[in-house]
Amino acid sequence: MDRRAATLRFALALALLAPGAAARASEAEAVCANDLERRVLALVNAERAALGRPRLALDVRLNAAARRHAEDLHDGCFLAHTGSDGSSPQMRMAESDYPDGMSEVAATGTWPFPPDWVVDAWMDSPGHRAALTDARARHLGMSYADGSADCPKGFWVGTTGDGPDSEFLDEVCCPTPGGAPACVPEPGAGLRSAAVALALGLAAAARRRLPGTGRPERAA
Numbered sequence: 052m053d054r055r056a057a058t059l060r061f062a063l064a065l066a067l068l069a070p071g072a073a074a075r076a077s078e079a080e081a082v083c084a085n086d087l088e089r090r091v092l093a094l095v096n097a098e099r100a101a102l103g104r105p106r107l108a109l110d111v112r113l114n115a116a117a118r119r120h121a122e123d124l125h126d127g128c129f130l131a132h133t134g135s136d137g138s139s140p141q142m143r144m145a146e147s148d149y150p151d152g153m154s155e156v157a158a159t160g161t162w163p164f165p166p167d168w169v170v171d172a173w174m175d176s177p178g179h180r181a182a183l184t185d186a187r188a189r190h191l192g193m194s195y196a197d198g199s200a201d202c203p204k205g206f207w208v209g210t211t212g213d214g215p216d217s218e219f220l221d222e223v224c225c226p227t228p229g230g231a232p233a234c235v236p237e238p239g240a241g242l243r244s245a246a247v248a249l250a251l252g253l254a255a256a257a258r259r260r261l262p263g264t265g266r267p268e269r270a271a
Contacts, residue, residue, distance in 0.1 A: 062130050062158065062159050062160070063156070063157070063158050063172060063173065063176050063179060064130050064131065064132055064156070064157040064158070065154065065155070065156055065157075065176070065178045065179050065182060066132040066139075066140045066154060066155045066156075067153075067154050067182065080112075080115040080119075080147055080235075080236070081111035081112060081114070081115055081219065081224060081232040081234055081235055081236060082111055082114040082115040082117075082118045082194070082232070083111060083114065083221060083224070083225035083227070083228065083229055083230055083231070083232050084109050084114050084193055084194075084221050084225070084228065084229070085195075085228050085229030086228050086229070087165075087166055087195055088109075088114070088166075088193040088194060088195060089109070089193075089221075089228060090166040090167075091166045091169065091170060091193050091207070091209070092107065092109055092191055092193060094166060094167060094170040095107060095170060095183050095184075095191065095209075098170070098174055098180075098183070098184055099183075099184050102184055104184055104185075104186050105186070105189075107188060107189065107190060107191040107211070108189065108190055108191070108216070108220050108221070108222065109190070109191055109192065109193065109220065109221030109222065110149060110190040110191070110192055110212065110214075110217075110219055110220060110221065111219050111220070111221050111224045111225065111232050111234065112144070112147040112148050112149040112192070112219050112236055113144065113147070113149050113152075113190055113191060113192025113210040113211070113212055114192040114193065114194060114221065115147040115192070116140070116143040116144045116146070116147040116149065116152075116192055116210050117155075117192040117193055117194035117208040117209060117210045118194040118208075119134075119143055119147070120134060120138075120140075120143055120155070120157070120194075120208045121157075121194040121195060121196040121206050121207065121208040122194075122196050123135050123136075124157065124159065124196065124206040124208070125196035125197075125198075125199070125202055125204075125206050126202075128201065128202035128204065130157060130158075130159045130206075132155055132157065140152060140154075140155035140210065143210075144192075144210060144212065147236070148219075148236030148237065149190075149192075149210075149212055149214060150214065151212045151213050151214035152210060152211070152212045153182070153185065153187070153188055153211045153212050153213055154182040154185070154188075154210070154211045155208065155209065155210050155211075156173055156179050156182055156183065156207075156208070156209045156210075156211075157206070157207065157208045157209070158172055158173065158206070158207045159204045159205065159206045159207075160172070160204065160205055161204065161205070162197065162198025162203050162204050162205040163197070163198070163205055164195070164198075164204070164205030164206075164207065169207045173209075182211060183209065183211065185211065187213050188211040188212065188213055189212065189213050189214065189215075189216070190211065190212045190213070190214060190220075191209060191210070191211055192209065192210035192211075192212075193207070193208075193209050193210075194207070194208050194209075195207050196208075218234050219234055219236060
């Protein structure tokens with residue numbers, strides 16, 4: 052199938068994050084990317100290299116946030132950035148102990164939905180391309196939920212962030228693609244950091260007397 056023609060059968064969604072959403076406390080999680088998800092990282096980094104942007108590294112906490120939402124989308128057979136439990140992208144990243152989330156991209160398409168097809172679809176969408184090639188981004192989370200008889204679609208979810216490097220990089224924490232992680236985030240640490248960042252951001256915004264920025268943006 053021609054990939055350009057196939058993109059017409061894809062639905063895309065994009066969320067750009069801004070401080071403001073409160074997250075509930077939950078157990079932090081780490082998820083190791085599998086070979087398909089690592090292939091998306093390689094393709095995204097190739098696009099970034101062509102633009103002179105630094106490479107992204109997979110982070111197991113962002114992987115966890117992406118996995119949670121990809122499985123939720125598959126289970127409900129829908130495409131949105133608000134989860135079935137009411138969670139936002141920022142909440143899911145913070146609950147996975149990653150407080151510096153930047154954006155979430157999502158896509159659904161005819162199952163199977165291979166890595167090169169979804170990256171082509173994202174790169175053909177200006178908003179998604181901008182999110183994935185943002186020079187400020189340092190980390191990527193990626194997850195794919197395969198189709199089933201109840202929902203014959205594949206779902207991809209990607210998350211980006213600009214937090215500092217840590218022991219939670221996939222290449223450090225995951226000796227085997229898709230295997231058990233060798234590191235576990237501290238429950239609640241991301242929520243505490245996010246709360247501090249939110250307080251500082253709100254105080255700065257009040258001093259500047261500027262409204263908050265960043266709105267969900269969608270393409271379908």
